[in-house]
Amino acid sequence: MDQLLPDPVRSLLAQLQEKLDPAAVVLDPSLLDAYAADATGRGAVPLAVLRPKTTEEVSTILRLANDLRQPIVVQGGRTGLSGASRPQTGEISLSLERINGVEAIDRAAQTMIAGAGTPMQTIQHAAEEANLYFGVDIGARGSATVGGNIGTNAGGIRVLRYGMYRAQVLGVEAVLADGTIVSSLKGLAKDNSGYDLSPLFIGTEGTIGVVTRACLKLHPKPKIERNAFVALPSLAAARELLARLRVELSGLLSAFEVIFPNAYEKTVHFMGIRPPVEIGAGMYAMIEIQGQSPDQDNERFEGSLAQALEDGLATDVVLSNSLRDAAAFWAIRDGINDFLDSAHVHTSFDISVTLRRMEEFLDAVKGPIDAVDPQNQTYIFGHMGDGNLHYCMSTIAYTAVADIIFRGIANVGGGVTAEHGVGTDKKHYLSYVRSAAEIDAMRRLKRAYDPNGILNPGRVFDPA
């Protein structure tokens, strides 16, 4: 054991070595480094890493840590971008990686029970093998886990159809800071037998309790999935087309992603591919449907897009005619991040705004940003169907720009983070969009379940 650890921590870890299985307590400094950062590459090396295999082991860990008031950072796939799972100095990492696996699928109820450490991709594959479908998909699917996805209320590309991760959770098993286990894994579609405790753990970024298992909602597996790459005259046209398709393709529409012209042009150039639709349009969109009646669904999709062309809402439409086409379309959407990396565009604002006020926001912030940093490069893309834009920049004036962006967001009634979460990185801006009364109500919740503040301390907000 590291000689530099404070005595009480040494004693805590020694107790845990006795109570847990040997592989659960990791102290070897060479192994700790892997847990020191999140997807931003930043973080501190944790004092130790605990890798329990059961909910009961998580309970034992928290009970002892709580007695000692030892800060714990809760870790899943460490793919977060805001700091919830990024270790701060003096924290012990609690990694859920070994509570991993799909335990049961109920085909009739369309539900699945899985461990918190199960990667999203494993969930997706297990659902498909049962001829079912999991409704959330994000780029980090290979590493991001059920527990992290619940803690951060993951979003992604199909919120428009299936809702946020919150909407996939029928119930969770979780451990409170004092070791209390609360379990709601019955998988009932409809249950008002007392308070539903599960929402306490969804989107609260590991600050209220540690999710160990979850019962997830599944959907019928689509028989058809088809994409269209569309050039449009403007963002306003994209908004109008979206509103129209939400009605006309109700029950089919599964994604509506926008890519602003400079992001589209530079990405296809960076990828060295032939652009699927003309360069020089005012806006680009990738639209996806998922359905159960291939012939009818194709007909509806093609009919709506043909009408959009006729009405001037779109200027060019290319439909996927094979899985390869569809993959090529999505590759462009995913390629944006590779282009941004190559261009050293590392600042990303994860903006939430109602569709109605999207242009008002964009217009309001552009001038002030150009004024404080005339050299800024800005690329915008995102989940338009959900009012979620990723506003990506390279700027030498981060603090001034962030203030312009977040005040701009507050002015149009938006949110400072649509899907990435607050973590440590955005807590300064929380008060721009949430009232003092709301933040106080959040602190009441925190104090009720974690009075000693040991779980992900300093995430979302600071203690009062």
Next chain:
Amino acid sequence: MDQLLPDPVRSLLAQLQEKLDPAAVVLDPSLLDAYAADATGRGAVPLAVLRPKTTEEVSTILRLANDLRQPIVVQGGRTGLSGASRPQTGEISLSLERINGVEAIDRAAQTMIAGAGTPMQTIQHAAEEANLYFGVDIGARGSATVGGNIGTNAGGIRVLRYGMYRAQVLGVEAVLADGTIVSSLKGLAKDNSGYDLSPLFIGTEGTIGVVTRACLKLHPKPKIERNAFVALPSLAAARELLARLRVELSGLLSAFEVIFPNAYEKTVHFMGIRPPVEIGAGMYAMIEIQGQSPDQDNERFEGSLAQALEDGLATDVVLSNSLRDAAAFWAIRDGINDFLDSAHVHTSFDISVTLRRMEEFLDAVKGPIDAVDPQNQTYIFGHMGDGNLHYCMSTIAYTAVADIIFRGIANVGGGVTAEHGVGTDKKHYLSYVRSAAEIDAMRRLKRAYDPNGILNPGRVFDPA
């Protein structure tokens, strides 16, 4: 003012008469009676009725009541069946009836902001006028209000398609026991800017805070709504048909209600109508679709039902061919309650169970119930698509029967109430299906937000 009121209550009411508008404080005994009962007809006359017109007035009321530790019963349409809104002796009623009305509809975002006292039917009509649709419908639609629906997480006939009331709530404005106002009415589809506080007030039966306004999610208005009345060989066949239709009619299926044979036969006889499908089948179902493409949707619906007949999953199918047909089908579903009233069948268990274990539950409780009350009459119907059966009885042995039912439910991992809530009437049975740790976690939440226990005291659970 009533001379029998205790002095501190008289002083509280006098202060409120000064601070609120005159119509907000009702003391006239002849007017108080109207607030004395819920839909069960039971209850106590409240000491007074407060009818604020704004969130700020609710805040004033609660701040003063909290200082005095005066118990408050929160009332919407008083259509509840479990006692959450039923006054207990010594309580003052806080009625949200005057915070009534639809304030704003955002067509692009498909959202609506409405006051807590707005009846469900008003919400439904306002949505339809905007060419949109509200996803929840219950029998009490004319009286039940937004606030009560949120507090009790209302269910109804289309949970299968649109989810519980919880799924319709994008955000709420609510007042905590100490008068703190928390407001989240931005209507963002995607927002992880700090804890989502709204779930605290959904399904917690008015014990955590008083909802004053809400932002509700709307859906595209269906272009076609069509029903089928179906006779089936058995409950097992109904389950199989449901599983099949959930896939084949994905995106269309909006209700799947079952009616057990004796309930069907006695109801059509009671109504004096010609039964839409043959008497003598093993089970009956009412199936509804809602869609955007009438021709295609009709074709899919008719195709699936024809196949069900061919496969022996159904023995008789009648499709609605007009709005009048559809209304006639629903009239039978609604007529069950009239028949039950006429037959003095007044005990109703609101059971939640996974589809997989529905028959196991029914088989397990029948013998023991017949043993304790050989004369019992039992009629079953409900929202099969959600695993929710209304198990209605006339029995002379309520306590023994309730124990059999609720232990039976616990044995199959079900819930003691799917949609009606716990209130006062089922709190004794809560521990059958929720662990001591869970109930303790509920109490922590209550203490965090209502430390003096003034809001709907004794509902859901007793103070520790």
